[in-house]
Structure formats: C-alpha cells, structure tokens
Amino acid sequence: MISFTPSEEQQLIINTVRRFATERMRPAAHDADEQRSVPTDIIGRGWDLGLLPSAIPERYSGFGEQHSAVTGILAAEELGYGDLPLSLHLLTPHLFALPILHAGTDTQRERWLAPIVEGGFVPYSAALIEPRWDLDAHSLQTIATPAADGEGYVLSGHKAYVPLAADAPAMLVYAHEGQSTQAFIVERGAEGLHILEREQHMGIRALQTHEVRLDEVRVGLDAKLGGTRGSDLDLLLNYSRVTLGALAIGVARGAYEYAIQYAKQRETFGRPIGQYQAVAFMLADMLIEIESARGLIWEAAWMLDQGQNATRAASVAKQYTDDAVLFVTDRAVQVLGGHGYIREHPVERWLREGRGFSTFLGLAMI
C-alpha cells in the first residue's frame, strides 16, 4: 500500500533528532565552520541519541531489531538540517560498523560491533575516496594483492577525505582486489599506514579529514570484509547514497526555511520581497525540488529494506538529490542577495556544503 507516513516509532525518532538538531547543532554550526572544529560535547550528546546501537541487532550488543534504511534516512534528514559536518563527524563510526553488519563474517561482527556500540563515541572510520578527478569506486587505484605467504593481503594506495583518520582505532580501507572493490580492516599503527595532514575543503570545514597513504600495509586474511567471499560494494554504496541524499535534503530544507523567513521580513519598495513573484517562484521551486528529491530517496531506502536490488534507484536518486541541494542552497543565497554572500548568514555555508555532495562518495551511512 502506497504511504508517505512514517510509523509512530519513526516519528518519535524524527522528533528527537529534530530537537537535537535545532537546539544543539544549529546554534553551534557557524562557529564550528569558522573554527574548523566540532564541539566534543555535542558529539557526545549526539552519540547518546543511540542511532548506531538502534541499527545493530541485540545479538551484536545493539538494541535494534533489524537495520532499516528508511528509519535511518528519516533521522539523517534531521541531522543534515542541524549541521552537515557535525553530522558527518557523528556518523563516522557508522562507516565502519554498518558494512561489517551487512557484509562482515560472523567473526568480524562479533569482534568489532560490540566495542563500538557499547562504549562512548569512538571514531572508527573508512577510506574510500582517492585524490584524483576521475575517481570511480568500482576501479580504485588503491590495490590489495595477496601476500606472498598466502596469509593475508598487502594494501598500497593513496586515500583522501578520510574522516577523523588521526584518531581512528581502525578503518575500512577500500581497494581494488581481483576483479572488484573490496574492503579491508586496517588497524591504527599498522606498518606503512601514514595519516597525512588535515585537509581543507570549501565546505564541511568543521569535519576533520585527512589524506592517508598506504605503503604496502600488511593485513591478515581475516581483515577482508566478508572473508574470502568478500562484499558487494554497491550494496554498501547504496546505504551511503540514501544517507547522503537524506543529509542533502536536510541541508536544503534548512536553506529553504531560512530563505522563506528572510523573504517575509526583508522589504523593498514598501513590501516584503516574498510578495514579488520573482522571489516567491524561487521559493516555490525550492520546495518542489526538496519534495521531489525526498520521494526518490525514500523509495530507494524502502527498496533496500525490502532486500531488492536498489543500485539503479539509489544512484538515480542520489544524482537527483546532488543537483537539488545545489539548486536549493544556491537559490537561498540569491533570495538573500548581498546578505546571502556574507558569512553572518548561514546560506553561503549551506551552498558550500551543497556543492560537495556530488563528491562525497561513501562519506556517510546511517
């Protein structure tokens, strides 16, 4: 039966995360961007929302039943509405835990999930993106080759946009192995693992990311996600696609709401600018694009929860959303005019973040 209404439980989660986003994240967003740092107390409180444990079943120490992409993206939209870099920071351990939940062997699940879920926030991370223009997750230049003794793998390559890499106890490193992209668990201190200096980007400035170099990093056979059978990259990417899409919708919604409020207050020629069609139509189109993107992301997430092959739907939805968030945040700057360009107002920051989504390959999961 076609329905666009979240369940009561989901609505409760939406309300809780929205309150956190409104009361905690939004007030901190401006300074976090300026100072390029995330207030740790917010992350602690955000972690206490229990988003990751509720996605992990009890047998792996979580308190969830079954991981639901739909429930996840409903929360992700609210997080994105709060602040993007804070959200990405908060969700970083998900990049490690959720692939292990979905594609890991039982041994990997038992070893890694409990310590992540049971304690406070610990920045387990993942390294997928590489610093080159023609990045394609299906043909990475980071290479994993079987070790000469047959007892493990050797990883070599160059990664970028690795969140919280400096403090990560372990990260999933994606590399080309055999005919496909596979993920490998690399622990802190591994020989040949070099965490390079912190990166700077146009947006998501508060999020600490690093380039990472792997010089013949040796890992065991048990480090390969899913063991010998490996993992399906697209399944993992699909969770990421819908999460990033939902975060983007949250960012866009924030920009849209801000522009609406501004258009009702700012007067020109004796009336609020919202009373001119030229501005009003921009605002209408912003809402229409947000609604359009949301439908696509919800449907793709629903397909994931149904166990259907969601690659086509999720990638199409993600591509649409990447365009939509850029459009909406850009129009928000335009509605504010000169003021939109000034960093006192958040809309220019949202545009800097909005532009990033077509780049943020695999940078969030929920």
Added chain:
Amino acid sequence: MIDFELPTPVQRQLQLITMLGEQVMRPVARYYDEHEGERPWDYINMVWQTVKTQGGRTFSTDEKASTDKDGKPRPKIGNLLVAHTVEALSWGDAGLYLATPGSALGGAAVDATGTPEQKERFLKRFAEGEPKWAAMAMTESHAGSDTAAIRTSARLSEDSEEWILNGEKIFVTGGQMSARDSHGFVVVWATVDPSAGRAGMKPFVVEAGTPGMTVAKLEHKHGIRASDTAALVFSDCRIPFDNILGSPEVRSADQAGTKGFKGAMKTFDATRPLVAASALGITRATLEFTAAYLKERGVKVRYGIPLNQQTAVERDLIQMEAQHRAAWLLVLKAVSKMDAGLENSLEASICKVKAGAVANFVAQKAVELLGPEGYSCKLLVEKWMRDARINDIYEGTGQINRLVVARRILGYTSKELR
C-alpha cells in the same frame, strides 16, 4: 508506515490498461493525430463498456467504505487507482485518453461541489446506455488563470425557476462531445453578480442539447488532437434552478460568499494530480521508447558511476529517469493524501508544476537524443512531445500553480501575493 508497494487491484488495472494501450491505442495514435476532426469510435465504444460498469467516473471516485475480514476499515485507494488509470491510458495515447467517454472533468466538478441528489441525477447516466461525456467550461477569452474574472453570467428568470446563462467559453476539453454529440452535460462556471468577483462565481450544469448552448468553434491544436477542444456560446440559455451545483447556501444567488469559487478550487485538488498523471504517462512512454531505441543501437547507461564520467547521453537519460520518477512520486503523494481524506491542495499544485515541467523536458530531450529520427513522423516521439506540451498549461499553468504553492508556504493571501 512508509511503503511503495502498489495494492493488487492497482497492479491488475495497470496490466489491463497496458494491454489496451498496446493493442488498441498505439496502433491508431498516429491516425487520429493526422485526422483531427474524427472521433476514435472504435476506442470509444470499446472502453465505454468498462467505463459504464465502473460507474462512469473517470476523473473522480465514488469509493464506498469497506472492511477486511477482521472488520478493520480497508484503506481507500480510489484516487490512487484513478491516477494509475489516467497515467496508463496516457501512456497508450494522451489524445485518445482525453476522448475517453465518462464523467471526466465535468463529473469531478459535480463530485466536488454537488449535493448527493445532484450527484445521483447527473452522474447516473454514465453507468448506462450509449457513450457520454461531461466537460467543464471555465476559461474565457480574457480569463484563463484569472478564473475570478469570468464574465459569463447567470441570472434568475422572473419566476425564479430557471437560470439564464449568457457568455462565451473557450478551450472546453471534450466540449463538442459533452454539449452536442452525446447525452452528457457541461459544468459551466458563471457569475451571478459580476461586481462580486469570486463570491459571485457558481457552477451550473447545462445538459447537452439545451437550447441557447452552441458549439461555436473547434480548435486546431499543437497536440492531443484526438480530443475535441471547443468554444461554447451561451445566449439566453435557460436551465432549471436546481442545476446550480451545491448546498442551498451556495445556490442562493443573493448570498455573499466564496463557496462557489472554493468549489472550483476543490475540484482542482482532485483534477490537478490527474493531469500530472496524464503528463507522466506520456513521459513514461517517451522515456521507455527512447531508452529502448538507444539500447538496441548500442548506447549503454551505466548506473552508479560518477557524474563527471557519464557521457552526455547517459547523463540525459539518467536525468530524464530521475525527473520522471520524482514527479510520479509527487503525484502518488497527492493522491494518497486525498484517499486518506486529507487536504491536499499544496501537494496537488506541487505535483502539477513538476509533472508539467518534466513532461516537456523529457519529451523535448527525447527528440534531441534521437536526432533526425526523433523529429520524424515515422516515430511517435515528435507526437509525444506535442501531446506533452499542454500539460504545463491546462488545469492551471505552471505559473498559477507556483503561485498557489508560494502563497501557501509564505502564508500570503491572493491579495498579498498577486
């Protein structure tokens, strides 16, 4: 609970209409595009049998509450079903779909604004006898989006037993079939007090063949040519008093109030998602054909590769697919709200804006992608582009619907945001 699974009755309906589209509509689509004045009687007679047994409501629903075996109320799916029907018929051919007999827009107006007695009196005919049509006449030569500016007048006869209509309506979809060539009717929007603006606007049912109502002209159109678009002239056209639609207070001519106008707007809440659905039926036809045509000729679409590594054609096709699906989900949202008995005018306008724009984008892009073949009348793509074009215009242009959306989200009245 968020869910995208289509109910079984809707799936069955889709299969049936897809067959009808493939076997009956597509083969004659080009013929009726080239023979604008001819009516597609084979199609009409065939679908009339089905329309009739389903009660004749083609643009509205008359769904009775029902319960499942545990006694729980079943969710209503009437509007969802109609939207899928309209979409699939338009996938077959939009011009033929618009020529489908049944209560159509006129019936939707009766359903949205009529009393139970009026619904019975006016809509019963669509469940029996020969094919019939019902049209809605709103637009006048000087009043399109500005519906409150209409000048067609209705005044009471001296004995107060009849209304006398005078004026001229244009762009009446199915006007000839409803007013002249079947035992149908036209819902005519007229003002009982030109100085009262919206407050004076009321809907009147004029039976086919009523003296004083004439078909003055049939338009020659860019597309949807299998459907007639008529100009209707009313000169001292007398209709019974009880043919003014609505409750007694609406019907009272001297009572100020905008219930009549609001009735028109309420009709739009039901019909705009259906026009959007029709637009997206054409869009789906175009998209499926274009993708298959290119695939057969070796053009691959790689899903899930980065934007900056897609070929121009891949990017176009993915955008077309995404735009189409996004717009369709907006339609589903608007109709499922309606089925749930919730107010949906914002969603109705949103999906109409989006679908109107998407239908044009996809069809115009398809002509481009197929090059010389796309522009040629050998294929239906050029026709689909012409058929699609109306959808950003009728049942409220993209602009007037944006205005509806903008007023709603900004909290402005129609005086504040003109």
